[in-house]
Every structure is written in structure tokens, then in C-alpha cells.
Amino acid sequence: MGTGSTDVAGAVRGRSAVVAVGNTAQGTVPGIPADELAVEALRITLAEAGIDKSAVDGLITCKSYGGFGIDTEIGRLAGLNPAYSATLDYGTCNFSLHLACAVIDAGLASTVAIVYGTDQRSSGNRFGHALGRQDEASVYGFLNVAGPAAMAFRRHQHLYGTTEADLGRIAVSQRRYAEDNPLAIFREPLTLEDYLAQPYLVEPLRRSDLCMISDGGACLVVARADRARDLTETPVHVLGIAQQTGLRDRQNADQWMRGWIEQVASRIYPAAGIARDDVDALYIQDPTSVWVLQMLEMYGFVEPGGVGEAFATGQVGHGGRLPLNTNGGQLSEAYMWGFLHLCEAVRQLRGEAGGRQLEGLRTAQYCSTFGFMKAASTILGTELS
Amino acid sequence: MTGEGLAGPDTTTGDDSPFWAGAREGRLEFQHCASCGFVRWPAAGVCPECLSRDFAWRPVEPVGTVWSWVVYHRAYSAALRERVPYDVALVELDCGVRLLTRLTGFAGGDDPVGTRVVARFEELGEHGRVPVFAPAEEGTDR
Numbered sequence: 001m002g003t004g005s006t007d008v009a010g011a012v013r014g015r016s017a018v019v020a021v022g023n024t025a026q027g028t029v030p031g032i033p034a035d036e037l038a039v040e041a042l043r044i045t046l047a048e049a050g051i052d053k054s055a056v057d058g059l060i061t062c063k064s065y066g067g068f069g070i071d072t073e074i075g076r077l078a079g080l081n082p083a084y085s086a087t088l089d090y091g092t093c094n095f096s097l098h099l100a101c102a103v104i105d106a107g108l109a110s111t112v113a114i115v116y117g118t119d120q121r122s123s124g125n126r127f128g129h130a131l132g133r134q135d136e137a138s139v140y141g142f143l144n145v146a147g148p149a150a151m152a153f154r155r156h157q158h159l160y161g162t163t164e165a166d167l168g169r170i171a172v173s174q175r176r177y178a179e180d181n182p183l184a185i186f187r188e189p190l191t192l193e194d195y196l197a198q199p200y201l202v203e204p205l206r207r208s209d210l211c212m213i214s215d216g217g218a219c220l221v222v223a224r225a226d227r228a229r230d231l232t233e234t235p236v237h238v239l240g241i242a243q244q245t246g247l248r249d250r251q252n253a254d255q256w257m258r259g260w261i262e263q264v265a266s267r268i269y270p271a272a273g274i275a276r277d278d279v280d281a282l283y284i285q286d287p288t289s290v291w292v293l294q295m296l297e298m299y300g301f302v303e304p305g306g307v308g309e310a311f312a313t314g315q316v317g318h319g320g321r322l323p324l325n326t327n328g329g330q331l332s333e334a335y336m337w338g339f340l341h342l343c344e345a346v347r348q349l350r351g352e353a354g355g356r357q358l359e360g361l362r363t364a365q366y367c368s369t370f371g372f373m374k375a376a377s378t379i380l381g382t383e384l385s
Numbered sequence: 386m387t388g389e390g391l392a393g394p395d396t397t398t399g400d401d402s403p404f405w406a407g408a409r410e411g412r413l414e415f416q417h418c419a420s421c422g423f424v425r426w427p428a429a430g431v432c433p434e435c436l437s438r439d440f441a442w443r444p445v446e447p448v449g450t451v452w453s454w455v456v457y458h459r460a461y462s463a464a465l466r467e468r469v470p471y472d473v474a475l476v477e478l479d480c481g482v483r484l485l486t487r488l489t490g491f492a493g494g495d496d497p498v499g500t501r502v503v504a505r506f507e508e509l510g511e512h513g514r515v516p517v518f519a520p521a522e523e524g525t526d527r
């Protein structure tokens with residue numbers, strides 16, 4: 001496993017910027033195929049930003065449920081001949097954004113659209129499959145990400161004495177944000193008592209610890225710094241990016257604890273040239289609340305085992321010193337495979353977050369993982385000095 | 386049942402059927418790397434440590450420690466509707482393999498995490514006899 005080297009410090013800082021974000025309706029969007037939802041997100045994003053389609057010379061798509069989302073198909077539907085295009089086999093948007101930064105830095109393109117679309121709610125995906133290589137999983141019924149997440153949380157409870165109420169504070173905080181987010185699917189209030197009264201799905205996890213599948217599309221446009229200034233008055237600069245894989249999968253000890261995420265944590269702040277304490281708003285991709293718990297700890301925002309206290313004392317979460325998943329996250333807003341976390345971070349940094357706008361933001365960090373395979377983080381900022 | 390190298394006749398090296406066949410006969414066995422001795426699971430054609438393709442399926446000591454466990458209250462496939470609620474555990478075997486399984490012989494209020502366990506073999510629906518794990522007689526070691 002690589003070490004947390006600092007030779008990447010400042011490698012991408014200020015070289016590219018997010019110039020536009022956008023999304024379609026979320027939830028149940030019947031009758032529109034996945035690829036058309038991706039193109040619809042692109043159309044909305046370009047229209048809202050006043051960017052002409054001809055400005056896009058790079059296209060990065062991400063494969064979605066059912067094998068959709070291939071760049072060649074999306075490009076055909078969108079009527080694009082970009083200088084560069086590619087498809088990633090996984091989402092969370094971090095990996096797509098990092099590829100866009102590399103593509104821009106290499107001179108392959110100057111203005112890259114990153115798109116994602118899915119119709120998995122309407123087309124009937126239930127994620128009733130094992131995650132990763134789990135040969136005996138079907139025999140023992142170890143299906144859905146809820147299984148490994150519940151395993152990881154039970155282990156965490158054993159190690160640190162974490163309670164179900166501690167974990168529940170994550171879903172409760174995110175729901176409180178979602179109440180102020182018109183896009184969110186789940187907006188009805190959720191108290192800790194409500195949470196604890198929910199039946200288990202995979203014990204010790206409950207309904208609100210797991211995200212609900214949705215239809216929809218989302219898009220970001222990333223541009224080389226000089227192009228960004230032509231395309232918007234409010235570019236959101238990419239200050240730093242970092243990644244780490246855990247591709248050994250089941251050969252990794254404590255595989256579901258995903259300790260290799262700490263490698264990203266050790267690299268991201270030097271890469272961005274800021275300290276962890278300089279992060280004004282935090283976004284953590286959350287197919288389950290357990291992933292939020294893990295990343296809060298591994299990035300050092302919360303002491304191991306201290307998550308309940310961190311929320312209760314206003315260290316993190318709604319009303320706290322460090323805002324977390326201010327869109328409601330995948331748990332309450334919508335499952336757009338992390339894309340809406342970055343959309344929200346950009347909107348907050350640009351002062352476009354409406355009724356949930358935070359004050360005085362200069363930086364935001366987004367952390368995500370592709371199951372047990374990869375982790376990534378991005379730090380965005382409004383200023384380069 | 387050995388990998389014969391790149392040109393060898395056995396091309397089904399990722400096949401895990403010897404594991405299930407062994408379980409039906411009350412044995413816990415895994416691929417052992419012929420080059421470095423690494424015991425691997427899931428089944429694979431290559432040793433993830435030394436990249437050798439030579440291996441043999443051999444029994445291991447059927448003992449380990451419970452890493453964690455969960456209880457499914459929801460059936461994520463139609464075939465599991467009759468089974469809920471059911472538990473799934475991850476056991477770290479002393480040979481190094483981490484195996485998904487189910488537990489047996491624990492009392493209601495017990496937290497099995499960290500408990501020393503030993504394999505038993507029980508019928509599990511259409512799968513026949515499969516490994517399950519019960520508390521070892523010496524009790525817990527942590």
C-alpha cells in the first residue's frame with residue numbers, strides 16, 4: 001500500500017474549476033431511459049449556466065445499473081464529437097472529476113462534461129446481489145451493501161462501544177437538512193426516537209441507515225482555469241484530489257472497515273494546501289450511514305467511537321460547527337451515486353443553495369468510496385490565495 | 386486437483402466446487418499455494434501473494450474467531466423469504482481465510498464477536514451440508 005506522500009502537494013490546485021452543475025428531477029421518473037436522463041441533466045446544466053454545447057470538448061460518463069451510461073452512446077444521443085471521451089465503471093463522481101482534472105492537465109480537453117443517469121428505480125433494481133467477490137454470499141444470504149455495512153458497524157460497536165443511537169444521529173442530521181431541500185425525496189422530520197423505533201432491515205441497521213434507489217440524472221462541467229473564467233463569474237476551483245484503492249478486497253484484513261481510506265486522508269490536505277480544520281463544509285457519500293461514520297473517523301473529523309458525542313455536542317452535523325451532507329445526502333435527498341453531493345458543495349460555495357445556504361463558506365471537501373475497492377476525496381474552494 | 390500451469394489441462398482454477406464438495410463430507414478445505422503456502426479464498430487461479438498458478442485443495446483446521454455477525458430481517462431475494470430472520474457471520478479462520486458463514490449454538494443474549502468457534506456442518510436448504518460455526522469448547526480468547 002502506498003504511503004501518504006506529499007510530493008503531490010499543489011499538483012492540481014487551481015488548474016481546473018467546476019463551472020456548472022445541474023440535475024434532473026429525482027425519485028421516480030418513469031418513461032425516460034437512463035441514457036436520456038444523463039443527456040437531460042447535461043441539457044439542464046448547460047442551459048442554466050448559459051454554456052453552449054459546442055464549448056464541451058470532453059465527456060466522461062459513468063456506467064449505471066443495467067449497463068447504461070457508456071460514453072459512445074451518451075455522445076451519440078447528445079450529438080457530441082468531443083475531443084476526448086471515456087466511461088468509468090463506477091460512480092461517486094469523485095473518480096470522474098479526478099479523471100477530468102487529469103484530462104485537462106494533459107491537454108486532451110479543456111471543458112469536460114461529467115454525466116450520470118439512471119432509471120434503476122423504475123426499471124426495478126433492488127440491489128439484491130452480493131457486493132464484490134463473495135463466493136459464498138448467495139448460499140448464506142449475504143446480499144446488498146446493508147450486509148457488509150451492518151457487519152462493519154457491529155464490529156465497530158464491539159471495538160468502541162458505539163451505540164445504535166450514536167449511529168442514528170447521522171441519519172437524523174441529514175434528514176434535518178433535507179427538510180430544507182426541495183429536491184430531496186425524504187423531507188418529513190425524523191427524530192432519534194423515530195429512528196430507534198424503525199424495525200431492523202439488516203440488524204443492527206434500519207431503514208434510515210440505507211439509501212433508497214432513485215431515478216434521475218446529474219451533471220458537472222469542469223474547465224481549465226483560463227476557460228473557466230470565460231464560462232462563469234463564479235468558478236469553484238479544484239484545490240486538491242487524492243485516491244487510494246483496496247483492490248485486494250477479501251485478502252485485506254478487516255476488509256469492511258476499509259482502513260486504506262486513511263491513505264486518502266493523509267494525502268488530500270497536503271495536495272490541496274489546506275489543513276483539515278480549514279474545511280468549511282463536509283460531504284461524505286452515503287449508501288449507508290456506516291460509510292459516513294467510517295469516513296468521519298478516518299479523515300480525522302471525529303475520534304474513533306466518538307460519533308454520537310460529535311453530533312450531540314455540535315461538532316458536526318446540522319446546526320454544528322462542521323456542516324455535513326447539507327443536501328440530506330443519499331440517505332434523504334436521492335441516490336445519484338454521489339453526484340449530488342458535489343452539486344450541493346458547488347452550489348453552497350457559489351451561494352446558490354437557497355433556504356439551506358450556509359454563510360461564509362470558502363472550502364468544501366467531498367469524500368467517497370466505491371464499495372470495498374476505491375476511495376477518493378476532492379477539496380473545492382472559492383479562492384486560490 | 387492441482388493447477389497445472391499456463392498450458393495445463395485444468396482451466397477451472399477459479400472453481401470453488403471442491404470447497405462445497407468437501408463441506409458435504411464434513412471437511413473444510415481451501416486452495417493452498419504450492420509455491421508460498423498461502424491459503425486463499427475465494428477460489429482463484431492465481432496466488433494473490435506470489436502470483437503462482439500452482440496449488441492444491443487441502444483441509445485446514447476448522448477453527449477460528451468471529452469477526453462480526455448480522456441478522457437479516459429483510460429478504461433481498463425471493464428465495465430467502467422463508468428464511469428470515471437469519472444470521473450471517475464472518476469468521477476469521479486460523480489458516481488466514483475469512484469465511485462468510487452462519488452461527489449455531491449461541492445463546493440469545495450473547496455477542497458472538499471475538500468468540501472462538503469451530504466448524505460444524507449442517508443442511509442449508511438446496512445447498513446441502515455447508516459449514517456453520519459453533520462456540521469452541523475452550524470459550525472465548527478475547
Ligand SMILES: [Zn+2]
Nearest residue numbers: 418421432435
Ligand atoms: Zn503463493
